[in-house]
Amino acid sequence: MPGEFALIDRIRARARRRPDVAVGIGDDAAVLRLPPGHELVVTSDTLVAGVHFPLETAAADLGWKALAVNLSDLAAMAAAPAWCTLALTLPEADAGFVEAFLDGFLELADAHDVSLVGGDTTSGPLSITVTAHGLVPAGAALRRDGARVGDEVWVTGTLGDAAGALSQWRARGPASAKLRYRLDRPTPRVAAGLALRGLATAGIDLSDGLAADLGHVMRASGRGARIDLGRLPTSRTLADHFEETQRWPLQLSGGDDYELCFTAPPAAAFAIEQALAACDTAATVIGQVQAGEGLAFVTPEGEDYVPARAGFQHFQGVH
Amino acid sequence: MPGEFALIDRIRARARRRPDVAVGIGDDAAVLRLPPGHELVVTSDTLVAGVHFPLETAAADLGWKALAVNLSDLAAMAAAPAWCTLALTLPEADAGFVEAFLDGFLELADAHDVSLVGGDTTSGPLSITVTAHGLVPAGAALRRDGARVGDEVWVTGTLGDAAGALSQWRARGPASAKLRYRLDRPTPRVAAGLALRGLATAGIDLSDGLAADLGHVMRASGRGARIDLGRLPTSRTLADHFEETQRWPLQLSGGDDYELCFTAPPAAAFAIEQALAACDTAATVIGQVQAGEGLAFVTPEGEDYVPARAGFQHFQGVH
Numbered sequence: 131m132p133g134e135f136a137l138i139d140r141i142r143a144r145a146r147r148r149p150d151v152a153v154g155i156g157d158d159a160a161v162l163r164l165p166p167g168h169e170l171v172v173t174s175d176t177l178v179a180g181v182h183f184p185l186e187t188a189a190a191d192l193g194w195k196a197l198a199v200n201l202s203d204l205a206a207m208a209a210a211p212a213w214c215t216l217a218l219t220l221p222e223a224d225a226g227f228v229e230a231f232l233d234g235f236l237e238l239a240d241a242h243d244v245s246l247v248g249g250d251t252t253s254g255p256l257s258i259t260v261t262a263h264g265l266v267p268a269g270a271a272l273r274r275d276g277a278r279v280g281d282e283v284w285v286t287g288t289l290g291d292a293a294g295a296l297s298q299w300r301a302r303g304p305a306s307a308k309l310r311y312r313l314d315r316p317t318p319r320v321a322a323g324l325a326l327r328g329l330a331t332a333g334i335d336l337s338d339g340l341a342a343d344l345g346h347v348m349r350a351s352g353r354g355a356r357i358d359l360g361r362l363p364t365s366r367t368l369a370d371h372f373e374e375t376q377r378w379p380l381q382l383s384g385g386d387d388y389e390l391c392f393t394a395p396p397a398a399a400f401a402i403e404q405a406l407a408a409c410d411t412a413a414t415v416i417g418q419v420q421a422g423e424g425l426a427f428v429t430p431e432g433e434d435y436v437p438a439r440a441g442f443q444h445f446q447g448v449h
Numbered sequence: 450m451p452g453e454f455a456l457i458d459r460i461r462a463r464a465r466r467r468p469d470v471a472v473g474i475g476d477d478a479a480v481l482r483l484p485p486g487h488e489l490v491v492t493s494d495t496l497v498a499g500v501h502f503p504l505e506t507a508a509a510d511l512g513w514k515a516l517a518v519n520l521s522d523l524a525a526m527a528a529a530p531a532w533c534t535l536a537l538t539l540p541e542a543d544a545g546f547v548e549a550f551l552d553g554f555l556e557l558a559d560a561h562d563v564s565l566v567g568g569d570t571t572s573g574p575l576s577i578t579v580t581a582h583g584l585v586p587a588g589a590a591l592r593r594d595g596a597r598v599g600d601e602v603w604v605t606g607t608l609g610d611a612a613g614a615l616s617q618w619r620a621r622g623p624a625s626a627k628l629r630y631r632l633d634r635p636t637p638r639v640a641a642g643l644a645l646r647g648l649a650t651a652g653i654d655l656s657d658g659l660a661a662d663l664g665h666v667m668r669a670s671g672r673g674a675r676i677d678l679g680r681l682p683t684s685r686t687l688a689d690h691f692e693e694t695q696r697w698p699l700q701l702s703g704g705d706d707y708e709l710c711f712t713a714p715p716a717a718a719f720a721i722e723q724a725l726a727a728c729d730t731a732a733t734v735i736g737q738v739q740a741g742e743g744l745a746f747v748t749p750e751g752e753d754y755v756p757a758r759a760g761f762q763h764f765q766g767v768h
C-alpha cells in the first residue's frame with residue numbers, strides 16, 4: 131500500500147496544469163497568477179462520510195461531488211473557476227479508492243479547466259474539503275445583497291430531484307436511478323453564473339433547499355419574496371415518483387439541488403432567457419421580491435404554505 | 450445549542466476584515482483584491498483528532514496550530530499571509546469549544562493581519578482544514594528546487610522540541626511544559642520567510658522532520674546535502690530532558706518543528722544574519738549542499754548516522 135508521498139505523486143501525475151499555475155503540487159504552497167483587473171473568489175466546502183453522503187457512495191461520485199459543490203458556489207458568484215486544493219482524509223491509503231475518486235474529481239475539473247494545485251492527504255475518518263478559486267472582473271461578482279422590490283425570482287434546472295433520491299434511499303423502497311444520479315453527480319451551473327453577470331441583481335446556489343437559501347438572499351438584501359409553488363420547475367422523473375404535495379417539502383427544504391437561484395428586474399427577463407439558452411440552461415421565474423421580510427409560499431389554490439423546516443442545517447439532528 | 454448558521458454568525462462577528470476583502474464571510478464565496486504585480490500563494494493543511502494532536506488538546510491550542518501550520522507553509526514560500534478559510538468539522542455544536550478555538554485561531558490571525566474570509570462548519574469526527582492565502586511579488590516565491598552545490602543549509606530556531614514533548618506524552622512520564630508549548634503553539638516563521646526573499650536559494654518548513662523535509666528540497670533541486678549533527682540547534686530545555694543520542698531521532702525525524710530550513714550561498718551568510726536578526730529569529734548553518742543525491746548525517750566524531758525513519762508519513766503506522 132502506498133504511503134502519503136506516493137499518493138501525492140499519483141495525484142500530481144494526474145492533475146492538469148493551467149498556464150497561470152507558476153508552482154503547482156509538490157512545493158510548500160502553490161503560486162498562481164491572476165489576470166490584471168480581476169478579483170479572486172474563494173470558497174471552501176466539506177463532505178463528511180455518513181453526514182453528506184451515504185457511506186456506500188461510489189468513490190468517483192464522491193470526487194465529482196466534492197468539487198461540484200464548490201464550483202456551484204463560484205457559479206453563484208458569477209466567477210470563472212480556475213484552481214482548487216483538495217484535503218482528503220482517508221481511513222487507509224486505498225490506492226484504488228484514490229484513483230476512482232480522482233476519476234470523478236478530475237473529470238469535472240478538466241471539464242471546467244480547473245487545476246488541482248495542492249492540498250493535503252491525511253489518515254482519519256473519511257472526509258473531503260475542497261477549496262475552489264475563481265476569477266471575476268473587479269466589481270462583477272454576483273452577491274446575495276442586491277435583490278430589489280419588484281425583481282423576479284428565478285431558478286435554473288429543476289428542484290427536488292436529489293432530495294427525492296435521498297428520500298427513496300432512506301425508505302429503502304424502489305429507487306429511481308435518474309434521481310440518484312442527480313444526487314451523486316450534481317451539475318454546477320458555471321456557464322449560467324457567468325451568463326448572469328450584469329443581468330442578475332443577487333444570486334445564491336441551492337445547497338440547503340430553496341426556503342433556506344432564498345431566505346439568505348432576502349435577509350442579506352433586506353427584502354422578502356413570494357413564491358408560487360405551482361411554478362416550481364419539476365422533472366418528469368420526480369413527478370412520476372412523488373405526488374405534488376409530497377414534492378413541495380423536497381423542493382423547498384430538501385437541499386442538494388445545486389441549481390442557481392437569482393433575482394433580476396422583469397425588464398431583464400428576455401436577455402436572461404437568451405443568455406441562458408446560449409449555455410443550454412433552463413430557468414424559470416417562480417416568484418417576486420417584495421417589501422418587508424420573510425418568504426411567503428403560495429399553493430396553486432392561493433393558500434399559504436409553510437415549509438416543514440428551514441432547510442438543511444448541521445448540528446440540528448436533521449440528518 | 451446553536452445551529453450551523455448561529456455558529457457562522459458567531460465566527461463572522463469575531464473575524465477582522467482587511468480592506469482588501471471585498472466580500473467576506475456570509476456570501477457563497479469571498480471576493481478578494483490582490484495588489485498589482487503580485488502572485489497568489491495557496492496552501493491547505495488538515496489536522497485530525499487523534500492523528501495530528503492528542504484528543505485532550507485544548508481548543509485554543511488547536512485553533513492556533515491549525516492556522517500556524519498553514520502560515521508556516523506560506524513562510525516557506527516567502528509569502529506575506531493575507532486571507533484564510535476554515536473548514537471545521539465537529540462532533541457537536543459546542544459553542545464553548547468554538548469560542549475557545551477561535552481564541553487561539555484569531556490571536557494568531559490578528560498577529561499576522563490575516564482575515565478569515567469563509568469556510569464551512571459541518572458535523573462529524575473532529576477535524577480542521579485551513580486554506581491560507583498569501584502574496585508575493587511576481588517571481589519572488591521561495592521554492593524547493595533552487596539549491597546549488599556549495600550552498601549552506603540553514604535552519605531557524607531550535608529543532609526537536611515538539612517531538613520531545615510528544616515523546617514525553619507517549620511515555621506518560623515527566624513532561625516539560627516548555628516543550629509541550631512548542632508542540633501546541635508552534636511559531637510560524639513568517640517574518641523570517643519574508644526576510645529571506647532574494648537571499649535564500651531554496652526553502653521548506655519543517656513539518657515532517659529535517660530528514661524528510663530537507664530530502665524533499667534536495668530531490669527537487671537534484672542535489673544532496675551533508676549535515677553535521679553537532680551543529681543542530683538545540684534548546685536548553687530539550688538538552689535538559691534528552692541525551693544527545695536521544696535527541697537526534699527527535700531532531701531528524703520527529704516533525705512538528707515548523708522552523709524554516711533553507712539554502713543560501715556562503716557569500717549571503719552575513720546578509721542573512723542581519724536580516725534574520727532584524728526580525729528576532731535565530732538561525733544556524735547545519736551543513737552544505739553537495740553534488741549527487743541523498744542526505745548524509747555525520748556525528749561530531751565524524752561517523753555516518755542513519756536516521757531511524759524518514760519522517761512523519763501518514764498511512765504508514767508511524768503514529
